Amino acid sequence: MMKRCLGMFLAANLLLTGCVGYTLVKGGQKLELGQGLSVKPPRDWNRRTDGKHKVWTLDGPRLQYILFVKGIEDGGRIFSAKASRRGASGKDTLPKFRKGMNLLEVGELFVASLARRGAQKIITAGFAPAEFGGKDGFRFTFTYRTMAGLNMRGIAAGALLGDKLFMVIYNGTEEFFFDRSKGDFEKILASLTFGPGS
């Protein structure tokens, strides 16, 4: 009974975790991301939905990805529940965004979230005000080491608009992949706009 039960439990988990499908994002075309956000990537990317967020990648998310965090509200999380480490009850234990956080606290939330996902030696730098889709926002760079011992590098940009947090996070291996798509990411970020009324 126990073994059969365990088999079903594992099968259920595999079913729940195994459904990851990618769709193509066509380069050169304006794309609505939802919540009034749109971008125009200069080249094709692969896109998948990760919880409430969209993740784009060229070579696989472990090598590089762009994460679009589209207006999370009080209690929401920067990284999706599916990708996170979970607590004993199976609930998501990543720290939550809270209404009233300021930009520096968003930076702290980001660092704590990365740490909860197993990142080591996280260093943020160049945290500064920056325009984000034509709005007042922020930008910083970060580095960390994965649990598997891989050095990663990234750029986070975002804004707080009406108690909602918007972010675009670019993340890639320090060796090769970060540099290779950084220019592409900068063009995507520069193309980002909020629709009327946002």
Add this chain to the structure above:
Amino acid sequence: MNNTSALVSCLAAVLLTAACAADDLGFYKKGLNQGQGGATAGMDGGDASAYRMADLAPSHKPDAKSDEAGIWLQVENVERRVKTAGNRMRLAPLNAYIEKVTCRVTGTYCKDIRVYAMRAPGFNAAMYPNGMMHIRSGLLLRVENEAQLAAVIAHEAGHYLRQHSLKKMRDVREKTNSLLFFQIALAGAGVPVVGDIAMLATLAVLSAFSRNMEREADGYGLLLLNRAGYDPGEAWKVWQYLVKEKNADKDAETPSFFMATHPQSKERLDILRDLAAKMRTPGAADKGRERLAKVVLPIRAGLIRDELHLRNFGPFEFLMDELVERGDNLAELYFFKGEMHRLRNKKDDGPKSLEFYAKARKAMGTPPPEIHRSIGLVHQKLGHAKDARAAFKAYLAGNPNAGDRAMIKYFIGKLGP
């Protein structure tokens, strides 16, 4: 049966399995009676003591044709991954210190046991059949002295010497495929797992050491501790602390393999305490508080921050209060109590955080340099523009290369002249 009901049935089965292992307190008592021979009781392996250690000879290697050799091969794969893991602590003084303590308690088995300190919050230690042991950095933060650290190492070494680790891994291998085996073996070290941690924790419980194995390891731990001249009366305090911290966790959301696989009971604590009192030999009184502090205090702030990242404020507050009781670098501890209130940000947390930051600045020791940034953030939130500005300026003056310098200057500008 849909997925949810399958899951519920499986969890229920797991709980039943755990609950059916009734306490057999007589086991301890038997070991206690037979272990009264003093510091060397049971160590020579010649008698039938409950704590005999004849299962493994020093420098043990499995027979190449045995299933044990196969399990060693799989665990050696895990060990290769652990060696290069991003969270393996590579601080030479720390590793040399842990090796010294390990050798002191394990004696002739010293070369067979390799301890890896892994950076991860929470209390955990794990033992593998090939002699690999993991200690999480959260454990280093919690033990009060070297004797308590030695107690955990000795307990885990007991699992190795009695080949419990081999039996457990054999069990895991029977219940899972090789990928899951690999992940479960890694999870103890806080090294990444691809799947769902709750599922792995469930499997870990299924394959946990039996309660009698835990009792045996407790007994061995005490014997090894006593033989090495450490105070065996420190061992039960480790478990007592863990029980109290767990009780402070209102949400019980923190994954803890150690608590899941090491059942606690008041009886167990009482027996460990009695056993220690009875077996203690003259001279077994070393606690080594300063030796541990010398290694841990320089890295303690980072370890506390790891705990804070969990945002699990109940156990965090309990841990901070315990550390305050111990009294080392109070300025650092009050700062982190302030951080806890600032990050929790419930009613009255703002003023409370300011109280702790003020205490930190007056207390013995040195608060982390970012204290002024934190003070500024709280004042800003409370609408104290003048105080916020002054704190941010103090932060920039003390941290000219701060990574958030531009943002802090922007905040100062927004706060007005």
